[in-house]
Amino acid sequence: MEKEIRDVVIIGTGPAGYTAAIYTGRANLKPLVIEGVQPGGQLMITTEIENFPGFPEGINGPELMSRMRQQAERFNAEFAYGSVVEADLSRSPFSLTLDDGREIVARSLIIATGANAKWLGIPSEDRYRGRGVSACATCDGFFFKECNVFVVGGGDTAMEEALYLTKFASKVTLVHRREEFRASKIMSLRAGKNPKIATILNVVVDEILGDGSKVTGIRLKDVRSGELIDHVCDGVFVAIGHAPNAGLFSGQLAIDDYGYIETKKSSTETSVQGVFACGDVQDYTYRQAVTAVGSGCMAAVDAERFLESIR
Template sequence: MRNARTPSAPRHSRVLIIGSGPAGYTAAIYASRSALDPVLIEGPQPGGQLTITTDVENWPGDASVQGPDLMARMSDHARHVGAQIISDYIVEVDLSKRPFEATGDMGDRYTADSLIIATGANARWLGLASETRYRGRGVSACATCDGYFFRDKACAVVGGGNTAVEDALHLANFASDVYLIHRRDTLRADKTNQARLFAHPKIKTIWNAEVAEVLGDGGKVTGIQLNHPVTGEQSTLTVDGLFVAIGHDPATSLFKDKLAMDQEGYILVTPGSTATSVPGVFAAGDVQDKHFRQAVVSAGMGCMAALEAERYLIDKDAAAALAEDVRPAAASSDVVHHAA
């Protein structure tokens, strides 16, 4: 945390959006077009996970676009329609009072009548320097996003849960060969997925193995080095791509014990909605979506959250106006009594 400065008066908005990326920027666009004058706090990684993605070929309307360019366009769009975008990082929120209050890294305070959470999630990585070096050049954490680039090539998937198995099955639609690498001798994935995996002619499972190094020619992945702890041996596997599928961590620690979450830390919402357990607080994108994790899905949720925030504020204003209208015109001591 940076050195805090003397805080100024809170900046108030009708809608405060915490987090950027497709969900946050889309929410800002829709809230702006509804004349709600939203404030968006970008967070530690403006633009989210797509800023570390190269080619995006599944964004509707773009045959191919660079991830950072797509996020820059969304940010520009949000600013164009009137959203205030602030470079800050929220370190504390208070959802117990109205208006809601959030505190930034330097001590700046933000209050709002409604709140949209779009802080996203982060893929878990293996922690190898070579993995980082080749990220976006053969190493990926999203088979749905990048599988198409590996048509007729060999790929490896690391993991043992449903995500890893589903990624392997998805990649088998494109790749010539798929290797599922798991550090144990049994999978955690459900039996139906396992049956599909083991029956697929393109997929081979490598048991009791760990990825020790990602190999490459400086420009792209050429293979991986495996450790086999049971035997103590090492081996090299020639592949063009490595997909890491060992889970994601939603960026929701800020809201722990303040919103209802599942055991993995994903924010729980009303089915078919972005509404959380606290009225006026909405969650969009990967903070509540553990299944799809796609930019277009997050953008759709950002739209939903903005529209639901607008409806919440309309209802809130209407209730306040009604309460004002029905207040007693005078106290009982002021009533004039007429003689019969």
């Protein structure tokens, strides 16, 4: 099979990938976008987005992603369904192999593969995801005004989620499987001093309870005695971390201790010249749709300037 040679290849189709496609397409670079196994990214399972600028009435995730894709197509971005299973970044131009055997050569590469929230892995969690179960307080906290919610986790992420939720919820309960939280001391103190936050330690989530349409409670299991205790609540926030989708580039790009692709300051350039990363695969701090869009724009501009420099 003859290899295709492209000026720009974008891997991933969340807000960052679509934005990079819009900008590189508009620059007449004819980008090829590899969609991945979940075109549209995490927002495809987000029911309502109320904090994305330009939509005062809110918009659901799939519709927003559909609009971004249409805009990229308007500027002649080409989409290829499938995943990259092998990437050789050892020399330029870069070589990519798709799961259908297709080989692509890219003069510049934009990685927008995102990150996935880590979940508990219980069936009831999937059943009520988007109906009371969430992994993003910043995204969904607004919907839990004057509600009783639980946050599962023991690190800084869990503390941050719990503190943020106190802006809306009437009560927030932190649950953790160990005797002590593993969060930093300052974050633990902040959570401990907040009168809205309660804690339950030495427990794991056995089941998320609901009436078929929404969450109504949570069943916790004491790790010492095995006792099961049901608690009434309106929502459950899972805050046990995120897993960036950067494994394909391990050993080829600089990746930090948490698995995120490292980029240079005020840039999306990675440790390999001509390779850029944007969105949640390199953002361990914000992880918002709007910040992903911003970094997608940056990656497109960086790629365009790189191509100009090698012509």
